[in-house]
Amino acid sequence: MHWLDNLGERVSRRLAHRSSRRGFLNGLGKVMVASAAILPVLPVARAGNTPKLTGLDPNEIPEEEFNSCDYWRHCAVDGFLCSCCGGTASSCPPGTTASPISWVGTCHNPYDGKDYLISYNDCCGKTACNRCGCNTQTRERPGYEFFLHNDVNWCMANDNSTFHCTTSVLVGLAKN
Structure with missing residues (x-):
């Protein structure tokens, strides 16, 4: 398992040298804005929104x-x-x-x-x-x-x- 730890450390260090925190937050913000624009278009099951029958009426x-x-x-x-x-x-x-x-x-x-x-x-x-x-x-x-x-x-x-x-x-x- 020592080799897996070394591989994980190397990949993490390379990623840290090539990117910044600001770049990560910038990309995350773009994904969130894009998903907010796309999600309302997707079909939604609205059966759960029907009120429960009370049986009074x-x-x-x-x-x-x-x-x-x-x-x-x-x-x-x-x-x-x-x-x-x-x-x-x-x-x-x-x-x-x-x-x-x-x-x-x-x-x-x-x-x-x-x-x-x-x-x-x-x-x-x-x-x-x-x-x-x-x-x-x-x-x-x-x-x-x-x-x-x-x-x-x-x-x-x-x-x-x-x-x-x-x-x-x-x-x-x-x-x-």
């Missing part, structure tokens, strides 16, 4: 996922999803009225890892929609805890107590 979620019983906001819904019945996640379809009473679930959003309060409001006044029927019972309480149970006809407070569908209204973050 229904417009961010594909319709198939949003209308699925497995969607995180539907963790305690019992009924037909109004988004499949002519309404939206937070509004009743035309010809129906929201029940003034509802039940609340705490659902975990896998997109941001937080828990949210979701108010489930039944829309009343028409016959059952019979589309996108869900009966998820995450954190459901027994029937004797009336206000925490989702198997109740919440339309009983309306003039027309016929159940049509259920909305999943985001109330806010759940406080631990």
